[in-house]
Amino acid sequence: MASERLPWICKDPASQRLFELAERVAPVPATVLITGERGAGKDYLARLIHELGPRRDTPYIKIECESLPPPLLESELFGHERGAFPGAAERKPGRFELDAKSTIVLDEVAALAASTQARLLRVMEERVFERLGGKEHLRVEARIIALTNADLATAVKEGRFREDLYYRLDLVKIWMPPLRERRADILALAEHLLAGIGATHGRPKIRLSEVAKGVLEKYRWPGNVRELRDTLKEAVICGQGETLEAEHLPAHMRAILDGNRPEAGARSLEDVEREAIEATLKATRNQIGRSAKILGISRKTLLEKRKKYGWV
Ligand SMILES: Nc1ncnc2c1ncn2[C@@H]1O[C@H](COP(=O)(O)OP(=O)(O)OP(=O)(O)O)[C@@H](O)[C@H]1O
Ligand SMILES: [Mg+2]
Known part of the structure; x- marks a missing residue:
């Protein structure tokens, strides 16, 4: 089982199911959310969905939401009008405008700032946007795939991610099991x-x-x-x-x-720590306060360790 261009290795029934899911969601334009641990293959699966779908001959555009400061990211996605901000000397179209026929992949969507989340929600709900500083309504036709290794439900509980956007993204969700x-x-x-x-x-x-x-x-x-x-x-x-x-x-x-x-x-202390934290978070369904109490560490330390072990 493999797409023409991207070899999808799937000996395990779990990844065979992923391939079947990819085949089912590829032809429809619905936004897909792919979650899973770091390095599990979220980007690879997004590429497969792109290549199995009708947009296969258009570019696969991946936007790193974590690495760009919010104003730059918003300008990259939505474009801007001349004078929208200091230094905006010319009108510049964004990805949603330039790559309307493509697949736009938002990598690490949990890192989006509140203002970008609000704009993205509008894209999801109404399929329209304006260039920064502009009034003209532009229609979104690109296919959006969002990736994250963070637990968005926890991010919502902690007030870092909009609940309405979470529900929009959660409609078609694919979880990539770890290797x-x-x-x-x-x-x-x-x-x-x-x-x-x-x-x-x-x-x-x-x-x-x-x-x-x-x-x-x-x-x-x-x-x-x-x-x-x-x-x-x-x-x-x-x-x-x-x-x-x-x-x-x-x-x-x-x-x-x-x-x-x-x-x-014999195991390293780090392994023991990682396993203890992983098991506790699982048992409490990612409740940070409760997990920190059970583990006997502060919330802050737990959040730092979660980051260190790549679960956020
Ligand atoms: N099924 C697969 N067949 C072949 N190569 C794969 C497969 N899945 C993942 N890979 C390879 O493993 C590496 C990691 O995959 P990918 O970048 O998709 O992970 P990720 O989940 O997006 O990780 P991160 O959260 O760190 O961005 C890539 O080099 C990718 O090409
Ligand atoms: Mg990735």
Whole structure:
């Protein structure tokens, strides 16, 4: 199962379902929200939806909502009129105007400032917008896909995200399970990625040893597919020969092989902390105050740790 252009590796039933979902939502113009951990493949899935749909021959436009200051981001999306703000010497159309036939992907939508959220809500509800400083109503025809690894429901509870916009975005939502919850994908993805990496680094015949496969299959992959790709890349660059052995993998991954040794249960404090926080947030359904109380840390510390472990 693969689109013509983008290979979608889906050995696991969970990712087969994702592919089927992508096929179903691709032809309709509805806004889609894709959530999931960092590196899980949200961007990749958005690209697949774009390529399976009628806009496949138009550019795939990804806007990093986190990295642009709100006025610049709004100008990028909606455009501006001459004199809209100091330095706006000319009228400039935005992405919604220039790329009306395309797919516009809003990456890390949870990071949008209140003013941008308000403008986006209008786009969702009425399909219209104005250039900054302008009065002319322009129609939105682009397809919007929003991505986030934050829990938007929590962001709403904490007053950081508009509830009305959340409900709009939540209508067609796709959750990408982390790699550790679609174990059957690990080796299939590893082999696919390794073939590409090997080819670019002059080792086209490189294969995984059986022991290395065992390590990859058992590891937890907190950084998901991106961590898998980066791990393989490093192993290919640092090793030689036609086999990628377990020794070429980082020590903390190889530690999995020590399963029968006395230090088998040994884990870093950071791992213990991450697992404790993850389990508590899950048990309280992401209630920050309650989780902080159970963990015996302040709300502030919990929010910082959530960020550190890449859950926001
Ligand atoms: N099913 C897949 N098949 C092949 N490559 C994949 C697949 N899923 C993800 N990848 C690759 O894994 C890497 C991470 O994926 P992607 O950038 O889509 O993650 P993300 O969820 O958007 O992460 P972040 O939240 O950090 O932006 C990319 O290099 C992507 O090409
Ligand atoms: Mg991404």
